[in-house]
């Protein structure tokens with residue numbers, strides 16, 4: 001790796017990221033995230049805005065003391081008290097940095113009511129002051145992308161002359177587009193005297209969804225520091241996401257031959273932790289770290305991935321520290337994925353059994369958003385419990401429940417003959433069991449009725465277990481369905497089928513017993 005192609009990663013999760021409304025992190029959480037950032041190879045951690053509060057000051061100071069490798073930076077306005085407070089906090093670090101800024105665009109110059117010359121003077125004074133305290137000073141013209149080019153060149157030159165070592169070009173309101181982002185950096189590098197002696201940084205916001213593209217375009221034009229946050233956390237629509245720029249540079253090194261020092265295998269761990277502590281969940285389809293970023297649900301994709309993972313994956317989940325399965329079972333999945341999933345779960349099935357399970361799987365997937373491993377296990381067990389030529393089979397069930405009473409309309413096939421009844425009961429399950437009893441009278445007693453949700457959510461599959469006893473013979477029935485009542489009836493009927501088999505065996509053993517005895 002040549003030094004000129006090394007891109008410095010500046011993480012501002014703890015400063016700009018924490019500015020997301022509601023993302024406030026506790027002192028301990030900030031220290032934990034800072035240590036994860038340090039361990040993963042982030043070059044510079046912007047730990048907070050020390051003058052903002054006692055809490056921010058304490059967090060920046062503590063992070064400065066604990067940091068092992070990273071430069072620890074604090075933010076300060078273009079005011080002497082801000083810069084002094086910042087230095088007080090970061091000076092504990094092995095490698096401290098002061099980052100001072102002021103809004104340079106016409107809109108932002110109007111806020112403190114400074115004209116161009118007055119602002120230039122303020123920049124010269126404050127950067128000089130910062131540099132007298134610390135030899136590592138970053139200066140940012142806030143809203144640089146909406147600042148007049150001539151004025152931007154003028155103030156950047158002043159900041160460099162006053163001792164800034166890094167010049168950050170913020171697209172504060174996410175207004176720029178990739179070509180413009182690149183042109184701006186190129187223009188500054190060409191026009192500003194002394195530009196070769198400092199590092200140019202890019203700090204992009206995602207208001208138009210272009211933060212990652214703008215940051216990468218700036219790098220291609222000569223910027224060598226990317227400011228970013230984990231999960232793209234940050235003001236409004238957020239900042240450039242660290243995981244996106246780092247992985248883009250890794251995966252497309254062929255056309256963007258720039259290197260970072262990030263251990264990418266730590267990305268997923270820190271993404272999940274930041275989501276937890278900030279209270280900002282990661283959207284499912286978020287690039288790199290979204291729940292679905294490496295998941296394949298449709299049959300054609302699954303078949304391709306099983307044959308050659310590169311057909312639908314441009315990077316390996318393990319590259320970002322994700323060691324989970326990449327096949328999601330759902331209504332678009334095919335037989336290849338189902339067979340592979342069954343094998344993963346320890347079931348070797350023949351073609352006929354696969355066919356049967358696949359039909360049940362598709363029916364389940366039509367009713368359920370996501371089919372979990374436990375659902376598939378329940379399907380296999382259900383399939384092996386149900387041979388298809390059972391004496392009793394449930395054909396149709398309609399249940400009415402509510403405050404006006406419960407009733408069941410049940411149609412079953414009994415030894416090949418269809419029979420329908422209407423029954424009431426004390427609750428929907430009781431009504432159904434009474435209906436079964438009307439169709440197939442018996443004296444077996446119910447010893448156990450148990451419902452388990454095998455997966456999470458209101459659309460979870462329920463597995464119902466039923467145990468019955470007749471003349472000392474104990475039989476069990478089990479069935480799964482997203483409809484708990486239907487699963488209950490199937491389990492009950494399954495137990496009766498086992499009972500019928502046991503009665504028949506007893507008959508063969510010398511005691512002739514009718515299917516309908518008792």
Ligand SMILES: CC(=O)SCCNC(=O)CCNC(=O)[C@H](O)C(C)(C)COP(=O)(O)OP(=O)(O)OC[C@H]1O[C@@H](n2cnc3c(N)ncnc32)[C@H](O)[C@@H]1OP(=O)(O)O
Pocket residue numbers: 016019049051052053076077078079101102103111112142172235
């Ligand atoms: C683009 C960015 O992300 S910039 C960083 C934004 N982050 C934050 O603001 C979070 C931390 N901020 C805070 O806690 C508070 O705003 C504080 C402590 C810094 C200041 O609080 P207050 O003194 O009550 O001022 P308030 O927040 O109302 O207004 C900001 C003041 O800073 C001034 N200001 C804003 N930016 C700068 C700057 N870069 N340099 C100098 N002054 C500035 C404004 O002109 C305004 O001054 P005024 O009170 O004289 O009008």
Ligand SMILES: CC(C)C(=O)C(=O)O
Pocket residue numbers: 016075101140142143168170171172173203205
């Ligand atoms: C302070 C600066 C760098 C900033 O956060 C912005 O302009 O978005």
